[in-house]
Amino acid sequence: MERVPFDRLEAEFKRILLNAGLTEPKADRTAALFAENTRDGVYSHGLNRFPGFVAGVQSGKVDPNVEPTLVRAFGALEQWDGHRGIGLLNAEFAMGRAIELARENALGGVGLRNTNHWMRPGAFGLQAADAGYIGICWTNTTVLMPPWGSAQKRIGNNPMVVCIPRKDGPVLLDMAMSQYSNGKLEVMQHRGQSLLLPGGYDDDGALTTDPGAILESRRALPIGYWKGSGLALVLDILASVISDGDATHEIGTRPHETAVSQVYIAIDVSQLGEEADQKIDAIVTDFLGAAPLDAGDNVRFPGEGMLAIRRDSLTNGIPVDPDLWQQLLEM
């Protein structure tokens, strides 16, 4: 693995995005998000996905220079249309609106329809936490997974995020409803690694730890079997109803994933109690106090591993696949 400084990676992303027709401010923010995703170890939605994103802009799948517009407003809740613009920027806008609504109402929500892939879901949870708010968001996706009791893919993996601000680093739960996200399966396959636990079925209907076999069969396992299947279903209904946008079965009729529906919720913890910060910290401290199964190891809260990767990336440079890095320099 080669190591590249954060600023260098961000600058290369920005150069290419400007060439692809993005305005300066849009290229700036999009490059920052792709670089931050890579810095935090989410390679599947950082450097690895960047060439595909640019191809989407060039093919017209993503309209790079539209702005979201307001559909309906209900005080603490708003519906916005993303006009199939850049998913990352629509997402950043929508969480920003949710934060503004939460500033006024303690709780703020935005339904965003007709948007594109937001790459790393957790980025928008972190956006809220960095502003001192709890951030919750989820998206529907195209058809990616069979419901429990079927081998026919029919539901999305509908990633959701809950991010909680905390002095010593946020809690960041960022999870797809499949046991392993498609991005994770792709990275593991690329590296030739097996999954720790079965993540789906092969073409013969047997549970497997081979990421390639799961990508091929398209039978990813929902978390908690029937529970994740049900959770994916209701997240799709909620995203589609709250945004008045398309559901997975409609998205799945298109040749590529677009016009997805998303929900953003921000909560101003400081309004809800005088010692909310200490409350959060005490819960995490107690969680970390659980005796580890293996001596010398420790229990980790969601997002803790990401913070360690971020520190390493900023100190030693971001690890990049040399082939992908070379490809980027030639774009």
Add this chain to the structure above:
Amino acid sequence: MERVPFDRLEAEFKRILLNAGLTEPKADRTAALFAENTRDGVYSHGLNRFPGFVAGVQSGKVDPNVEPTLVRAFGALEQWDGHRGIGLLNAEFAMGRAIELARENALGGVGLRNTNHWMRPGAFGLQAADAGYIGICWTNTTVLMPPWGSAQKRIGNNPMVVCIPRKDGPVLLDMAMSQYSNGKLEVMQHRGQSLLLPGGYDDDGALTTDPGAILESRRALPIGYWKGSGLALVLDILASVISDGDATHEIGTRPHETAVSQVYIAIDVSQLGEEADQKIDAIVTDFLGAAPLDAGDNVRFPGEGMLAIRRDSLTNGIPVDPDLWQQLLEM
């Protein structure tokens, strides 16, 4: 199994609750909720749990005749204190407030602190759906489950509900963050049945399908392994922050579970889009169209099985364990 008509079961519950000191309206609603839970097949939080509930009232653990009071109001969000009253009635009140707030603001939320066990979580999702609203709610609990990477119980199983109104029967996702709820484990143990899939570890640290071994080791498996562990953590933080109430680690210091924290959210689908009803129905119809793994079987949406049990209970009487029924008649 003996069969008992719904009205008869409800009347017995009410008689006993009046004797235990509940006012007439409170006895009426509490009896209805216990009877409905039993009618819908949730025996673990219906008839089976009723004697324990009454014992809690008699011992003073549950204060039967207090009313919830408002702590703070923020337009679409309110915080209420349940004063350790009857968990079922506090819950019904809180979802009722969330529905009223959603009527005005499309979205309504209530944080409820200092309340007691609400028995069947899904009851309050159904309350919203029966009124034409989406209902979302969750609770924290006492310490019930080890976090991923530990054998030491430290987090709650924090059940959550998403209930979506639908003409031909609501979608009702009602799930604990353990693969099997404590109530389900108790019922399976009582019946001498094994779990379909491993639901936790035995005292030797091996995965097991024996419900009794899991209840003994107190090592229930979180859904999706590390994901359910993380989700349980963030649901506890959210419940505690949004209600300004106690977290699992505080609840766990008491000799019995009380003063739990809960969140209720209602969404008025009719305000959010002109064809929201059809949108929901189309998603469920598509879901049900997935080819079943076994010919002759079919994929089921969450809550579908419950509706079948309800119909059977109302037609043929509610199945009751003869010993438990006799015990009830003698209370």
